Amino acid sequence: MRLVMRSEYFKGNYEEVYGMEVAMKRKLFFWKKKEVVKNQFRKEFGFLRQKVDDDKFIDLDEVLQQVINKESSITAIVASAGSGKTTLVRRIARMTLGHSLANTDAIAGPSQLKYRLIRYIEIKGMQDKGFIKPSKFLFGGLFPDETNEECAYQWLLQNQSKAVLFFDGLDQAVWKIDNKGDEKINPYTAASAATIMYNILSRNLLADTKIVITSREFQVSDLPVEARPADIITLSGLxxxxxxxxxxxxxxxxxxxxxxxxxxxxxxxxxxxxxxxxxxxxxxxxxxxxxxxxxxTVTGLYKKITSNLSSVKNITQADAIVGVINKLKAMSYHGMEEGRVTFSENDLRKFGLTKEEVRDLMMKVPGNNLLSCNLLDGSFIFFFCHQSLQEFLAAGFVVEMTRKKFTSFNSKHLHKERWSVVRRFVCGLIYDETPDNIYEISNRSLKRQILGGSIRSQLKKKKDKHVRMELYTAIYESGDADLMRQISDIDASDISLSRDEAHIVGSLAVRSESLDRLDLNNCNINDELLAIITGSLEKRIQVSSSIKHLD
Missing domain, CATH: 1.10.1900 (c-terminal domain of poly(a) binding protein)
Structure with missing residues (x-):
């Protein structure tokens, strides 16, 4: 087996890298106990446009300085599911407001605030309502009538440099920004939500306003080149x-x-x-x-979560809990098909669910879409306490499909990037032999053949390396010896590996019986990640002399 690595890391320097590397240090408070926790950010490769001249690490205050002091910038905070993107961007929004207030001249008053508008927008609550005005896109639901929306938008157009807009959850949008290059609009043109967002990110609209977005990695990498943020911060976790x-x-x-x-x-x-x-x-x-x-496995973790739903109000019998979970599976899947992570009370009724039955797994907030957000109108939207839970339940619906529908899903959805987390869970559920009363999988062997053949076929194609890493993760989640032993080439080059990804790479390398190349070139590997990978490899290979001298 040939192990491809890059020696520059071990010499203490890097070749040309794109993006930015951040080490975030912050304090978390748990009731009366204070814990100091380091959240780290890592370099992201492959889809950025702008070079960074050094490898400087910065803390949270310096992240804030980037947002508030860099003129006309767009910053993206990207990370995998559960890494804390929303928590971080909300904190930065509050810190931006606090910094602006703290640096205000007491005599001059609010007119001298550096930023007079700090707007936090949750994209997951935005429904696709056809053509709307940019004013509605940015301020819909904040005011009782459209006149105030127009006034707020007009002020923003005239004071762009005094505003910061935070868009949270670009990957959760029901609309997709792609091939929008010929759809430039003026500030008053009604257009689709996707077109308006494209014009904001490409700086055709609000060119002097600071923009911060959060997203999973795939959505940012899929953006048209002119709409990609110049600065990207990737949250690595604790x-x-x-x-x-x-x-x-x-x-x-x-x-x-x-x-x-x-x-x-x-x-x-x-x-x-x-x-x-x-x-x-x-x-x-x-x-x-x-x-x-x-x-x-992660699948095993989520299976335990769903099987422990014993505190649901008015549900005490196991059969009734299974019934609720089955309804949630169906609703989750159809939400995924429609690109939705939010659900209305009508959606709950459609799938035979009540608000009380879903309270352990879903959060309820006042209705929020592009047209209304009124605390008094009695309408609410629901979303799962974490998006990955919806994806797990959707996977449960998939594995229980008939053979014909499962085959159709495999060809239609399985390998689209938006379904990548669902694919991991599908692999975990299909190959898991642990008995339970929640998942009834018929034709398991046949579905394994369909799934395994499809994944092997995808690996043989020339794919983006991040897509290949998702496929490796799905194979690992399956735990299937046949899938693992047939891997002949692990190409993790140009991927900024996390601890989990390093563990997956090392584990697959050990279990493969035909591996002849493991490419770790330009992976931002440090001593900790190298130890995770080689800890697995020591079981299989003798590290060559060409690697030994790199310590």
Whole structure:
């Protein structure tokens, strides 16, 4: 086997890199206990436009300075599911407001504020309502009538440099920004939400306004070149030490014992708990079932979450809980098909659900779309406590399809990037032999053949390296020896690997029986990630002399 690496890292310098690397240090407060936690950001490769001249690490205050001091910039915060994008961007929005107020001349008053408008917009609440005005896109729902929306928008056009707009969750939009290059509009033209967003990102609209967006990686990489942000910050998550500190604190009395159990029995989870949402979910499961072994995969973790829904109001029997979960599976899948992560009360009724039945898994907020957001009109929208939970439930619906529908889904949706997390869970559920009463999978062997053949076919194609990494993750999640042993080429080059991805790469390399190349070129590998990969490889290969001299 040929192991391809880059020696520049070990010499303490890098070749030309795109993007920016940030090490965020911040304090988190849990009730009366104070914990110091480091959130780290890492370089992102492959789809950025602008070079960075150095490899400087910056903390949260310096991230704020980038937002408030860099003229006319667009900054994207990208990360995988559960990494804390929304938490971070909300905090930056509050810090931007606080900084602006703190630096205001007390005599001059609000007119001298550096930023007089700081607008936070959740994209997941925006429905596709056909053609709308930019004023409605930006201010819809804030005021009782359109006159005030127009006044606010007119002020923004005249004071662009005094505003910061935060768009949270670009990947959750029901509309897609693609091939919009010939759809430039003027500030008063009614257009689709996708076209308006394209014009904002490409700086045709509000060119002097600071923009901050959050998204999963694939949505940013799919943007037209002229609409891609110049500065991209990628959230890497917690350090392992900080993850342990928080995990032990959440579980309290048996925290150290539970952590040791994960370290010895579930290597996948130990490399996932640096992602905040997985840390919390793992802590919940380990605290509730301290005597049981920890789940070995993400699929196993989510199966335990759904099987522990015993506190739903008015539902005490297991059969009734399974019925609710089955309805949620169907609603989640149809939401994915429509590109939606929010649901109305009518959606709940359509699938035979009540607000009380979904309260453990979904959050309820006042109705929020491009047309209205009125606390008093009685309308609400619902969304899952985390998007990955909707994706897991959608996967549950997929694996229970008939053979014909499963084959159709495989060819229509399975390998689209928006469905990549669903694909991971489909692999985990299809290949999982653990008995349970929630998932009834017919024709399992046949579905495995369809799924395995489809994934092998995708790997043979010339794919974007981030897409290949998603396929590696899906194979690992399946735990299927046949899929793993047939991997002949692992190309992780130009991917800024996380701990979990490093663990997956090393594990697949060990289990493959035909691997002849492992390409780690330009992977931003540090000593910790290298130890994770080589810790697995030592079981299989002798590290060559060409690698030994790079320490």
């Amino acid at each position: 350090t392992l030490d900080d993850a342990k500190k928080l995990f032990v604190f959440l579980i309290r009395q048996h925290g150290d014992e539970a952590w040791e159990k994960i370290e010895t029995m579930s290597p996948r989870l130990i490399n996932l708990v640096f992602i905040p949402v997985f840390l919390v979910l793992t802590a919940v499961i380990m605290a509730k079932n301290p005597n049981e072994p920890p789940p070995k």
